[in-house]
Amino acid sequence: MLDLRLTRAARPAVQLRRLLVAAASAGTGFLLLSCLGYALNHPEAAGSGALRLAWCGVPAAATVYLALAVARTDPGTRPRPGLSAIGLGPARLMVISALVTALSTLLGSLVALSLFLYLRGDLTKMPFDGAAASFLAAGKSLPLAATLTLLAVVPGVATGAVALALRPRDPQPVARPQRRYLPFVRQAGGPAVEGRTGEAEAGGAEGAPAGEDTPRARAGATGARPAPAPGTDETDGGAPAGLPWAVALVATGLTAQAYAGRTPPTPAFTFTAVPSGAGLFLLGWLLTAVGLILATPGLTHLCGRLLQCARPGALRLLAGRGLMAEATRIGRPLGILCAVTAAGYAMTTLYDAPARPFGPLSALGALVVAGCAFATLLTAAVETRQCRTETTAALLRLGAPVTVLRGAAALRAFALLAFFAPLTLAIAALAAFPLTR
Known part of the structure; x- marks a missing residue:
């Protein structure tokens, strides 16, 4: 019950x-x-x-x-x-x-x-x-x-x-890389390091000859924590992997569609038949769609970084960090919607020529796919908002105005629209260009 x-x-x-x-x-x-x-x-x-x-x-x-x-x-x-x-x-x-x-x-x-x-x-x-x-x-x-x-x-x-x-997974401890610090590095609340500071100043790093200029000796002499390696950001999980391969898939798919456009197919993309000689075109479009879906999380992460360029204020910094953190969760549904939109543009280009009208079953299939893609994106936005509940509550406790949080959400949506709308239209135009010649 x-x-x-x-x-x-x-x-x-x-x-x-x-x-x-x-x-x-x-x-x-x-x-x-x-x-x-x-x-x-x-x-x-x-x-x-x-x-x-x-x-x-x-x-x-x-x-x-x-x-x-x-x-x-x-x-x-x-x-x-x-x-x-x-x-x-x-x-x-x-x-x-x-x-x-x-x-x-x-x-x-x-x-x-x-x-x-x-x-x-x-x-x-x-x-x-x-x-x-x-x-x-x-x-x-x-x-x-x-x-x-x-x-x-x-x-x-x-x-x-x-x-x-949603199956339950066994909680396993995350294996984090252990940072190796020199025993003589001064840390807060570490009384044992006081006695070794003089040894470090006299003889350099432990295990290194006196006077030797090594990175560990320099770190010990300054008493500072070694800086993280270039390219790592401890406050950010990093950009989603696979962006170069995804761009390669998109380029391969567009190339295949260009070759398929040399023999223009009969415009009859319905649930009844496939245009003659359109196998290469379908394969190319499949590669393009998969590449676009795989590339969208990385591009969303890049969009968040662009929002924080040139001395960002609190609004742009909050919106950019939010996009970077939500790149994978919001990127895949957004990529699916972009692929569906580009496919719809290509299909309308095919039906510009005099041919069999767009049948009711084809219209129903297109409505189901487009509606599911758009609803999935909105649902992913709801999931993102749910996962951000604790962060939003903490910001409100710190005195952040509600208008700033709403403005950051609106700025994220505007940035995604301004970035992906021209990209989707460009890919759709390139995919449909061989069919219009």
Whole structure:
């Protein structure tokens, strides 16, 4: 009962995020059922049916990623002091998160099944004068096993991903590198070092001949702590790794798309077919998207550093440090949104030419992917705000005005928009340029 109360007694914003997961699951489930209807209506076109099913992998992955982001920000399933004493330890809370995700996605799958049966005319008479009969296999019986399997894909994968990501981990001590200090270095509260200071002044470092000029001897003579190595920042975790490889992936993908543009494909990017000769273009775009996603955390970290250039004040310093600390958490969802935006621009470029109109299934798939990407970014922003609660409370106790904190948040959002909007448009234009020639 306590588990149910933790799930039900949530804020409206939490319930809204769960409903977004259910809506994304409903859209993806309807696309999967549409693939089944097309396969039943066109049994001779096995290749086209398999291609439709492969296209559904993109909205399915976007839905699972959104479900994982929502599960991480659920305050009702977050470990808190005292819950372990009543049987709600980390493992139990992980199970609750997985169950909530399963319920949300199963609700979406049921909505998709109801809508699919309604459009087929199985519940009432066929609506819209039978306009959906061509891809829903109206009048043909649905195989129960295939229908249940397709509807269980998103709930099963999303639940497994949440359970895997939120599984309790054994707390292991972090192995920190031990700093070796000279025994004669003067430290606060160290009475044992007083007697060795004279030895250091007379003979230099321990184990070194008198008068020898070594870094350890110089450190002992000055009585100061050795400076950290260049490139290390003890107050910052460092920039996310992999930025050079990510830039190389983006360049490789754009090059592959440029070569694919020599034989312009037929503009028919739908769930029905792939343009002729577009395999290299799809591969190039996949490399570009992966490189952009991997590069975004490093670019977010760089954006935070740029905010602190040229004698920053308190506002810019707070905003820049916040971006540097949140680079990995906010960077991946931002990179996914940038990749989806660039892909949408490329698709609209393809449809500028006279060709088959943008079908309803393609529009639904694009809406699911774009909506999941945007909702995941907003959810990541909520998670970042939750992780910054203690820091915000400490700043408020020190007397920081609320307007400064809000201004820093607005400055972070403006800096990300000003940095990534031109970058996304440039990559989208370069990706679509071979298709417009």
